[in-house]
Amino acid sequence: MNCLACGQENPVGFKFCGACGAPLDAPAPAAREERKIITVLFADLVGFTSRAEKLDPEDVRALLSPYYTRLRHELERHGGTVEKFIGDAVVALFGAPVAHEDDPERAVRAALAIRAAIAELNEGDATLELEVRIAVNTGEALVALGSRPELGEGMASGDVVNTAARLQSAAPVNGILVGEATYRGTSHTIEYRDAAPVEAKGKANPVPAWEAIAARARYGFDVEQRPRTRLVGRERELDVLAGAFDRVRKDLSPQLVTLVGVPGIGKSRLIAELFQVVDRDPELIHWRQGRSLPYGEGLSYWAVAEIVKSQLGILETDSTETAEAKLRASVTEAIGDSQEAAWIERHLRPLVGLDVAVAEGADRRAEAFAAWRRFLEGVAEGSPIVLVFEDLHWADDGLLDFVDYLADWASGVALLIVGTARPELLSRRPGWGGGKRNASTVTVSALAPDETATLLAALLDQVLLPAEVQEAVLKRTEGNPLFAEEYVRMLQDRGFLVQTGGGWQLEEREQLPLPETVQGMIAARLDSLESVDKQLIQNAAVLGKVFWSGALAALTGRERFLVEEQLHGLERKEFVRRERRSAVAGETQYAFLHLLLRDVAYSQIPRSERADKHTGAAAWIESLSADRSEDRAEMLAHHYLEALQLVRITGGDESVLREPARKALTGAGERAIALHAPAAAVGYLEAALELTAEDQPGRAGLFFTYVKTKAMLGGLGLELPARAHELALASGEFELAAEALSMVAAEHWVVGEHDLAIERAEEAFALVADAPPSRRKAQVRDAVANRLWISGREGEGLELGRQG
Structure with a gap:
């Protein structure tokens, strides 16, 4: 039986879900909604409506059937969800219901593939003469997670959808227009040319647009060989990699080193630095690199195929005859025995696209693994070889099994295997690399604040940065090098960070926006969680950067021990960490591993739900011991004020919240006065006065306290x-x-x-x-x-x- 709350399958006879503890006989939960950053693809055939008027309905269907089939194939192959077909138009969503960190790139690549597919269909049938206009736009939408598009139920609503439609109508024939957010998120992998801003109906200002021309790399795979800045804070990890390479050359024994860390922490940068070490060596060393892709069909052994094709020198543009000749020549050179060479060649053919697919039967797969290993050993017998498998967390079990097998069975050669992965890999394979003397796992942790400051100085080419610039970026990025780079780039691109005669100056803003690239990475990680874990993270986000297990139990209505188990799992996956000390007696205190994780999770909650959760958080705080309740005054005021503001925005009934919010804000103001923080006190007291009626008892005293506190600030x-x-x-x-x-x-x-x-x-x-x-x-x-x-x-x- 499947749990209606989290979807977990449970054995027959269970009364409660083994994953989330929910009753299995409970009624189906209401459909959940989330605010998500999505990318919308809108494609429409040009001039087909007038053409269809002259055709029989059956002829129209026969004409369009290959188009619909190919369109859906390309969209779903790139990870999109077809929301609806409207006549000869289609709307597809990327990032809904599940986000991927590269949703804008997926959508643009799908658009390019659709355009190429239509050209191919036209070549195959001269009577089709299909032409298309496509638009891709990225932005925030409200997504109905339980909707069923196949039954005509809408999934996403928001301005991002309407703007995509406006861009599509303005696109050139057989052209692809993208909006600003899509362009910013893909300009490093997609080639664009400027397009005129689109005068869109209902928009106050023209919509900036760019025309997509082609992808810079077939699957977005480019090896960074010349880093932009010097390496900061990763000397120990680089020494481990370089030391492993020295050992394989000295001992002629393979080594497996896996770099594990959250997105953006610097795994790829370490690979680039290792490449520099290898490249400086006077000896001929083979460097072969492959990446597991997060999407696409038939890509089970894509990373191995990349490595083999690179070693063979096979290009995507090579003909079958050329590819076969290169395969035969390379295998013959690496393997002396002609019979063994023929056996190896037969098993390499599927990897390089000369046969249909790798056989998956247990015996056949074992034989294929052995053949691939022998080929790589043959190459390494001539010169040392470094094999890099990037993004192993996206690899399927087949590829992971092969890497594990290669580290176990290869021998007598200088072979270094380096993998990069996120913590999710260790959740899937807790014993990854374990039990092998020649395997090690290196955890890549956050940079220290002084190291991040050094990185920022290098990025901005300035030894000493203004304190406000450094503090703003350090606070948001918390030691993540890629996040720091993306923040600097975003601030420069949007004009928030400008260079003046005296150095860099940051525009004063209440809150810095979040770069789309960073938001995409974090949203994808959150969507990789089980539904019950993701909802727990969202509840924790309401509580703040720091939270308590008891508060989560109160918000979710679940047993505390179940909440603790979930938090333990999330700690292993590096979403949260348990604090050694707690500010609330009798409670286990946790914190988000990264502030941006909390921000993205919080932003996904619809506003009406946020209001309810903040009210629940306030109720939990009030339920704590009355002793030293003033210590929690600011926290209580925050939750009541947030709840009240959200209820106002959504048009709800605020009457039940006004008085508790007023009392909490007054208490927070008095607490701030006692702590000699007049600026904070003034803010709390102003908010309390807004909730106090003119004739309400105590207003005069509250107003006087406000005035007296404001006097401390002068003027x-x-x-x-x-x-x-x-x-x-x-x-x-x-x-x-x-x-x-x-x-x-x-x-x-x-x-x-x-x-x-x-x-x-x-x-x-x-x-x-x-x-x-x-x-x-x-x-x-x-x-x-x-x-x-x-x-x-x-x-x-x-x-x-x-x-x-």
Whole structure:
């Protein structure tokens, strides 16, 4: 039986899901929605509607059937979801329901493939004469995760879809137009030319557009051999790689080294640095590199095929005859025995595209593995060889089995096998490389803050960066080198970071935007999780960068031990980490491994759901012990304020939130005052006043506290204390009115209006002259006495100061 909450299959007889603990007989959950960055592909045939008017419906279907079939094939081959066919037009989504880090590139490559497929169809049937206009656009959409496009249910809604349609109608015949976000995310792998901005109906400004011409590399695979900046903070890892290479040459024994780390942490950079080490060596050394692709059909052994084709010198443009000749010559050169060479050649043919596919039967696969190994050993007998398998986390089990087999069975040759992978590989294969003396795993961790600062200085070609520039990027990137590079590039491209005579200057902004490339990487990692784990991450994101297992149990309604088990798994996958100490007694404290992980997960939650979750978080905080509750005042205020603002935006009922939010904000303001943080206190108190009715008891005192706190920041003026005086008088709080009027007097004194200052000060004291002794009365009296003394009326000041 499949769990309706998370989709996990459970044995017959289970009453609760073994993965998430949900009741298996519970009703189906409501359809979930997420905010996601998606890429929309819109394609429409040109002039076919008028042509179809003259044809019988059956003839129209027969004419278009090959087109529809090929269109769907290319879209799905590149990882797209066909949302709908509308006549002779199609809308496809990339990044929905599941995100991939390269969704914009996938979509543009699919568009290029569709254009090529139509040309091929036209060549095969001269009567077709099909022409097409295509557009690709990237942006945020609300995605219905449970929708069924095959039944006509819509999946995505948002301006990104409408803009794609506008771009499509403006595209040239057989042309592909892309929007700005798509262009930014793919300009390094797709060749473009400038196009005129599109005047789109309903848009205030023209939509920037570019025309896609061709892909720079067939599958986006380019080996970086000359890094842009010097290596920072990775000397130890590079020494491990270089040391392993020295050992294989000395011992003639293979070594397997796997670099494991989160996206952007520097695995590919280390490969590039190792290449430089190998390239400087005077001995002839073979360097062969292959990558596992995240999409495409028939690519099980793609990385091995890349390596073999590179060794054989076979190009994509080679004819069958040329490829066969190169295969035969290379195998003969590497393998002396003609019979063995023929056997190896037979098993290499599928890898280089000369036969249909690699046989997958157990015996046949074992024989193929042996043949591939013998070929690589034969090459290594002549010269040392380095084999690089990139992105092993995307590899299927067949490729992983071969790499494992190669490390186990190759012998007597100088062969270094280097793999790169994300932590997900170790979740799939916990024993990867284990039990082998010739295998090691190197964890590539985040850079230290000083190392990241050095990297930023190198990127901007400036030894000392302005503090605000360095702090802004360090805070967001948290030691991830690629994130740092992408942030710098994004800030420069969008004009937020500009070079002036005095160096780099960062435009003042409340929040820095997130580069699309970085957002795509993180969203893809989140979508790789089981649904129940992803939802837990999203709930944690509501709580903040730091969160507690008890809070998650309260938000999800699940048992704490189940939540702890999930968090343990997420810790192994390097999404979160457990903190050694907790700020909440009796609670296990966790933190997101990276702030951007939290930001992306939070951004995916629809606003109405966010409001409910923030309210739930506030309720959990209030349920904690009342002892030292003031320590949690700011946290409580944050959740109530976020919930209230989200309810307002979505048009919900805010009445139940106003009073608890007002109290929480007031408490947070008082806490900030006690901590000598007047700027923060003013912000909290302003928000509390917005929620306090004009006639609500306590408003005068709250407003006075706000004014008094604002005075700590300087430049108060007369208006605010005068207003505080009026409110206090109206509510009959004369001591409060007197203190407010005393502040008015102080403002007059500051600008040199001494007579007015004394007059207002005396009026203030008159309000409390007959009142019993109190702190406020004493403060007002002393203020009047001091001003009288300073203005030369020492006797009056002294006499007033002696009064009780």
